[in-house]
Amino acid sequence: xxxxxxxxxxxxxxxxxxxxRDAIRGINPHRFEMEQIDAVCFVDTDRVVxxxxxxxxxxxxxxxxxxPGRPIFPGVLMIEAAAQLCSxxxxxxxxxxxxxxxxxxxxxxxxxxxxxVPGDRLVFMARLREQRSRRWSFEAQAFIDDRMVFxxxxxxxxx
Numbered sequence: 001x002x003x004x005x006x007x008x009x010x011x012x013x014x015x016x017x018x019x020x021r022d023a024i025r026g027i028n029p030h031r032f033e034m035e036q037i038d039a040v041c042f043v044d045t046d047r048v049v050x051x052x053x054x055x056x057x058x059x060x061x062x063x064x065x066x067x068p069g070r071p072i073f074p075g076v077l078m079i080e081a082a083a084q085l086c087s088x089x090x091x092x093x094x095x096x097x098x099x100x101x102x103x104x105x106x107x108x109x110x111x112x113x114x115x116x117v118p119g120d121r122l123v124f125m126a127r128l129r130e131q132r133s134r135r136w137s138f139e140a141q142a143f144i145d146d147r148m149v150f151x152x153x154x155x156x157x158x159x
Contacts, residue, residue, distance in 0.1 A: 002111075002113055002148040002151065003141075003148075003151065005125065005141060005143065005148070006049055006051075006125040006126070006127045006139060006141055007042065007044075007049055007051055007125050009123070009143060009146055012041065012042055012051055012123070013041065013042075014041050014053060014121070014123065015041075016041050016042075017039045017040070017041055018039075018040050018041060018042070018043055019039065019040035019052075019088065019092075020038075020039055021035065021037075021038060021039070023040075024037055024039075024040065024084075024088060027087070027088050027091045027092065028084055028087050028088060028091075029101075030084060033060075033061050034080070035084075036054055036077060036080050036081035036084050037052045037053070037054055037081055037084050037085055037088070037124070038052070038053055038054050038055050039052055039053055040052040040085070040088055041053065043092065043093065045093055047127065048089070048093055048094070048127060048128035049125065049126070049127045049128075050085055050086075050088060050089040050092075050093070050125070050126050051123065051124065051125045051126075052085045052088065052123075052124050053121050053122060053123045053124065054081050054121070054122045054124065055120075055121050055122075056073055056116055056117065056118050056119065056120045056121070056122065057118055058071075058118040058119070060118070062074055062077065063118055070117075071117060071118055072115045072116070072117060073115070073116035073117065073120070073122070075112050075150070078112070078116070078122070078142055078149075078150045079107060079110070079150075079152065079154070081122065081124055081142070082124055082126065082138075082140035082142065082150070082152060082154050083104050083140075083154050083156070085124045085125075085126045085140065086126045086136075086138040086140065086154050086156055087102055087156065089126055089128065089138065090102045090136060090156060093128075094128070094131065094136065100158050100159075101158070101159050102156050102157070102158055102159075103156060103157060103158075103159040104154075104155075104156060105135055105155035105156045105157035106154075106155040107152055107153070107154060107155070108137075108152065108153040108155070109151070109152060109153050110150075110151070110152040111150070111151050111152070112149065112150055113147075113148050113149050113150065113151070114144065114147055114148070114149035114150075115149065116142075116144055116149055120144045121144065122142050122143070122144060122149070123142065123143045123144075124140065124141070124142045125140065125141045125142075125143075126138045126139065126140045126141075126154070127139045129153060134157050134158045135155060135156070135157045135158075136155065136156050136157070137153055137154070137155045137156075138153070138154045138155075138156070139151075139153060140152050140153070140154045
């Protein structure tokens with residue numbers, strides 16, 4: 001049985017965009033095919049929670065070769081999307097004046113609970129779990145509609 005969502009899905013308004021792709025580009029350095037978050041739609045400074053989404057399109061680079069005839073969004077890109085959302089949280093909520101690079105530091109307790117395909121909207125949630133001087137860890141989840149398809153503990157560190 002999957003854990004409870006970090007944020008109750010019925011409380012989210014996915015139409016409210018706080019950070020669009022251009023704003024996310026001002027936070028994260030990823031470009032082109034490696035941009036994995038389309039928008040951030042919820043930020044809670046008290047609970048240190050961020051929610052964003054990724055709309056999967058049929059014209060993306062992975063569709064042609066990742067299971068031809070039955071394209072499945074690669075799990076490694078789900079992990080990357082979760083890490084990018086955690087990076088947005090780091091730079092906007094935890095260390096907004098950072099003059100250094102915050103990079104991927106590790107992964108724990110990864111579970112893929114379903115598949116995502118072109119046409120799906122993956123809603124990612126992340127919550128701060130632990131903060132140290134150079135290392136942070138986050139709980140991350142992804143949903144399609146009300147179904148959890150991914151969960152992990154994502155770590156980031158100053159490099």
